[in-house]
Amino acid sequence: MHAVSRFHRLGGSDIDQSIVHKVLIPQLCAQNEIEPHSLGYQDKFRHIGPSLIGLAESLKVKLCSEIRSLESFGRYDQAARSGLVVRIPGETTCHFNGRLLKLSSAELSVSEFEKILSPFLDSNLLFPQENEYYMTQSIFAPILDALDRADLDKTRIDYCLAVGGSSLIPQVRSELTNYFGKDKVVTFDRNEDIQNCVARGAAYYSLFCFHYGKPPIRQVLNDGISLRTESGPMELVARGTPLPYPSDGAFARYTDLAVSRTVIDKPLELSVELLSSGDERELAKSVWKIDRPVSRGERIRIEFRIDENQLLELRAKIDTDSTDTYFEMRIENPLTNVVNPAPKRLKMEELEEQIRSGLVNRSEIEEKLEELEAIYVDLGFIDKAIECLKRVLKNKGQADVAIMNRLANLYGRQGDYLNEEKLYRQAAKIDTWSGTWFNLALSQNRRKDFTSALDSIGKAIDEDDEAPYFVLRAQIELSMDNQVDAEKSINDAKSRFSALDSMDDFELTWFELCCQISRDKIGMMQANNERKKRKRAESKSQENMDKVLPIRLPGTPRKPE
Secondary structure, three states, X not given: OOOOOOOOOOXXXXXXXXXXXXXXXXXXXXHOOOOHHHOOHHHHHHHHHHHHHHHHHHHHHHHHHHHHXXXXXXXXXXXXXXXXXXXXXXXXXXXXXXXXXEEEEEEEEHHHHHHHHHHHOOOOOOOOEEOOOOEEOOOHHHHHHHHHHOOOOHHHOOOEEOOOHHHHOHHHHHHHHHHHOOOOEEOOOOHHHHHHHHHHHHHHHHHHHHHHOOOOOOOEOOOXXXXXXXXXXXXXXXXXXXXXXXXXXXXXXXEEEEOOOOEOOOOEEEEEEEEEOOOOOEEEEEEEEEOOOEOOOOEEEEEEEEOOOOEEEEEEEEOOOOOOOOEEEEEEOOOOOOOOOHHHHHHHHHHHHHHHXXXXXXXXXXXXXXXXXXXXXXXXXXXXXXXXXXXHHHHHOOOOHHHHHHHHHHHHHHOOHHHHHHHHHHHHHHOOOHHHHHHHHHHHHHOOOHHHHHHHHHHHHHHOOOHHHHHHHHHHHHHOOOHHHHHHHHHHHHOOOOOHHHOOHHHHHHHHHHHHHHOOHHHHHHXXXXXXXXXXXXXXXXXXXXXXXXXEOOOOOOOOO
């Protein structure tokens, strides 16, 4: 019985990167008297991070060695844990804005290290989390995934062999022991063997393949792969299928699919979506643009193969077309776990590559950058989003109030309130748009700077007396214990709100807050009903979206020809 987990990240360099960004960069900033927020994405990713990664690994190794030494003498108690700090003497240098930054005697404490390790050792929260710089994923994600794929539970495991650099971390060994049992976790005696055995295994594997012309253990697909159709997933290849599939390396052919609608006056965009058969997790998604008129029921030919390295190739065409031009998809390791929803991540990578390689026309670069920024924000890559908007402003060659407001908002999400407020005030000088002052007032109110917030919302109202502005003013006045003024602001707001069905979502949100402040139960009920109505309309709109999937022809076999 064997199984391979789809989770391929096991810590290692991600732990080192976490030390860089959570411990060493703050130390670097403190020693050189620079604000952490002054370091942008490019500074950290291209210059500072790579300069500190070796230092982070050295600190990790030294701290783990100290812990193991104390454990061997039975002296690793609470007092030792709270006071244990390791340092690397000497200086590490890196460049920033023409300056040579120096980090002297970098250090790492047990408390800092255990805080970094916490998500890597969590046996409950198994999902991976990613930012621009590194991923955190529990070591138990691949363990439990492999057990599940082998239809085993931990009680049926005789031994767990811990190998690789991360198994030298005492906390990792401890959690594995707690999970499997004291006598079940085994490893090599020498640290060098623990670290090198993975490379040795790969070398033996390669030697076997070279000598016998085949691997010692035949690769199998650890989950099935299906194609989404209007009637549900259609399995292309089953879990446990030996690789390559087909065994001769040719393409398997499926002809039990068809076009789902007739389109004459425009191209048909057919959605081609691959799923894992087990949990219907989306593996890949693309759009096949069929440029000729098509009729519902026209048979589609799908051809598919996957090699022993899990390189998947899929191609499709209308079966009656004489041309050899195919729609094609090519995906490496499709069943390997990905962190973010595949379509969004793929779109991000596609846009990044187009911009990096100069494939975007100069006239479209700003639009593409703004599209990319929106994806970064959705994924939580705030440093990248800031870098993107800075580039948009640079390309524009002039101030843009809308972009400046978005950039200020991102600074606020990072906690960089100095740059946030500076940008809002610069935008307000350029254009008298009331929304800038409103956004600034929101930020100041969140930071409990109520006096400044009241001044800013007053300037917004001077420009445009919109209902939401009065609600925010009421909220600020209540925080300052100005009950009388707050009631007046609420009445001013109520007199300016339009009918519920004509409000946009922004106005509806502030109307709800207005009703909460004034304890208007009838207004709250009306707002709640309006929310439900919009949700139903949105759901119906989603159902009617022009997403076209293939259909399965009735009575046809699922097996390839």
